[in-house]
Amino acid sequence: EPEVTQTPSHQVTQMGQEVILRCVPISNHLYFYWYRQILGQKVEFLVSFYNNEISEKSEIFDDQFSVERPDGSNFTLKIRSTKLEDSAMYFCASKLDGVYGYTFGSGTRLTVV
């Protein structure tokens, strides 16, 4: 069964450093998403991406965040200057055009120290 692949599975970074989280969506999917889950809390929507541009973003997705699809297979989330409160599990997801259900990746646990 096709999977959404995320790397790394765990990243530790110093506060103030830039971090890039990487995702390889399912190959024929056209919509891409980032969500985050702070430990013990609910999953929160960050941003959706379609046709090489951001479609929708939440209040969490401020100027410190950016997304990019640098080539035909990768989808990245960049946090420019990490804060302690950015520590969370970050999930990438993708879906086909014309369907409703997403496929989530296994996540990257980001720890900011």
Place this chain on the structure above:
Amino acid sequence: GENVEQHPSTLSVQEGDSAVIKCTYSDSASNYFPWYKQELGKGPQLIIDIRSNVGEKKDQRIAVTLNKTAKHFSLHITETQPEDSAVYFCAASPGGGADGLTFGKGTHLIIQP
């Protein structure tokens, strides 16, 4: 924006019994209601979903009911098994396109042997 409330936060049932998890939502524009199962260290996995043009959907031991007038939907798991133990999240969105999902806070389902 959309607000999704989920109850209970923890549910413990005997193996073989049924489990019911309930969610309410606030935005009448929401038309798509998925349920996700999250096991420890993994990403959310879609287990069943319903759109607002139907009131009930069933897939083997899992069923979802939707009451659009009252803005609530429920997950029913019958004949529970140990492997059903996980955190379950409900979510809502306008559906289709690039819309993000708004998640509930999750229910930790514990199946007692």
